[in-house]
Amino acid sequence: MSPLAGRHALITGAGQGLGAAIAEHYVAAGASVLLCARSADTLEAVRDRLAPLLSDGRKIEIMRADVAVPADIDALVDRALTVFPHLDILVNNAGVYGPMGPIETVDWAEWADSIAVNLLGTVYACRAVTPHFKQRRYGKIINLSGGGATAPLPGISAYAAAKAGVVRFTETLALEGKAFGIDVNALAPGALATRLTDQLIAAGPDKVGADLHARMVKLRDEGGAPLSLGAELAVYLGSAASDGISGRLIAAQWDPWRTLADHKADIDGTDIYTLRRILPKERGRTWGND
Numbered sequence: 693m694s695p696l697a698g699r700h701a702l703i704t705g706a707g708q709g710l711g712a713a714i715a716e717h718y719v720a721a722g723a724s725v726l727l728c729a730r731s732a733d734t735l736e737a738v739r740d741r742l743a744p745l746l747s748d749g750r751k752i753e754i755m756r757a758d759v760a761v762p763a764d765i766d767a768l769v770d771r772a773l774t775v776f777p778h779l780d781i782l783v784n785n786a787g788v789y790g791p792m793g794p795i796e797t798v799d800w801a802e803w804a805d806s807i808a809v810n811l812l813g814t815v816y817a818c819r820a821v822t823p824h825f826k827q828r829r830y831g832k833i834i835n836l837s838g839g840g841a842t843a844p845l846p847g848i849s850a851y852a853a854a855k856a857g858v859v860r861f862t863e864t865l866a867l868e869g870k871a872f873g874i875d876v877n878a879l880a881p882g883a884l885a886t887r888l889t890d891q892l893i894a895a896g897p898d899k900v901g902a903d904l905h906a907r908m909v910k911l912r913d914e915g916g917a918p919l920s921l922g923a924e925l926a927v928y929l930g931s932a933a934s935d936g937i938s939g940r941l942i943a944a945q946w947d948p949w950r951t952l953a954d955h956k957a958d959i960d961g962t963d964i965y966t967l968r969r970i971l972p973k974e975r976g977r978t979w980g981n982d
Contacts, residue, residue, distance in 0.1 A: 694722030695931040700776035702726045702768065704759050704817065705786030707734030710836070710881055713919035714783055714926045715752075716742055721927045724750045726772045728757040729786070751775065759786045759813030760805065769820040781832040781930040782821045784814040784858075789892065790850035793899040803850045810854035815861055818876070822869065830873040832930045835862050837878040837941055841967070847900035848892075859941050859967050866939030875938040877929050881922025882945035925949050940965035 701718050705711040707729030718725050719742050729735050735754040742752055753775050757764040772779050790806025791798035814835050825831025840852035841859045859878045866876040889908050897905040925944040928934055936956055942949050942965055952959075959965070972980030 695927060695933060696781075697722035699723045699780040699930065700725075700772070700778060701781035701783060701930060702728070702772045702779060702817075702821070703783040703785060704728050704757075704768075704813070705836075707731050707738060710919050710922055711783075711785040712738050713923040714785060716745075717920070717923040717927050718781075718783075718930070719745045719750070719752060721931075722750070723781070723930070724752070724776060726753040726755065726768070726775065728755050728759075728768055730756065730758050732756045759784075759817060760808040762816050765813070765817050765820050769817075769824075773824065778828060779821060779824055780830070782817060782834070783926055783930070784817055784833070784835045786813060787836060788851075789848055790854075792847050792892070792895040794847065795849050798850075806850035807854050810851060811857045811861075814858050818861075818865055822865075822874070825869070825874045826872045831869070831875070832934075833862075833865070833869075833874065833876040834926055834929045835859075835876070835878045837862075837880050841878070841880070841941065845904070847895075847904065856967070862941070863939045863966055870938065873935075875929070875934065875936065877934075877938060878941040879922060879925055879929065880941060880943040880945075881919075881925070882943065921945060928952075936960075941967070 696718055699722070701723050703711060703715050703718065703725055706715045706727035711729070715725055715727050715738055727735055727738060735756065739752050739754050746752065753771070755768055755771055757768045759765060787810050788806055790810075791802040818833055818835075821831065821833070835858050837855050837859050840848065840855035845852040862876050862878040869876055892900055892908045893905065922944045925942065928949055929942070933953055937952055937959065940959070942952070947965070
């Protein structure tokens with residue numbers, strides 16, 4: 693089966709880790725891909741590794757780009773629309789943790805740079821492809837989120853704030869794109885044992901807190917969620933099988949996404965898989981709003 697046959701995807705942060713895994717799964721599922729990262733060397737290695745999977749005239753294109761630089765994104769989208777007949781899918785995977793420690797101690801420029809990569813880079817890439825998707829009246833946007841979107845992360849405040857922003861932007865853009873057949877979803881891949889995990893461990897408990905540090909050490913030792921699980925969900929969200937599912941934060945590890953289309957009627961018009969405010973009565977309290 694080739695769920696992405698004939699589709700063309702732009703994947704950011706594809707030089708290693710989850711981004712490289714998504715690229716591999718996309719090529720295996722029949723897509724042509726344009727991969728970007730800040731390191732040309734890692735991109736070349738991914739391209740060379742995936743080249744044997746190509747057939748039927750499909751392509752793997754690479755381009756060095758920094759998603760925090762709008763001009764780089766503009767050039768990236770122009771490249772995609774030059775080498776492909778059209779673009780079907782945008783996967784916003786590029787991300788960094790940013791500085792670690794209490795907000796009053798971290799370097800402000802590094803904090804702002806993390807927002808620029810994780811939030812502004814995602815938003816600008818969406819902005820750049822939306823006119824093309826609207827013209828075609830179809831498109832798939834997959835924004836990588838994570839634990840920072842659904843729970844506080846003391847010591848990694850830039851990452852947490854950015855990922856929460858990504859989810860709310862995802863929900864908002866989904867409504868803007870609904871009439872044009874554009875599906876926009878956020879993907880939570882689960883706790884991954886990647887270079888970002890190593891960065892948290894190296895930062896130490898004084899900067900990221902004893903609890904988070906201990907969890908990251910355990911994650912490293914136990915291996916964490918498989919990269920393939922998040923990559924498989926990215927394939928599903930880029931395929932026709934997920935058409936009409938939009939504006940949701942979907943967890944690769946915990947949600948029944950393989951059968952999500954069967955529950956579309958239950959999801960539409962509800963707050964299932966969205967960020968929301970919890971009222972007192974929902975926690976058994978008798979005070980607050982009725």
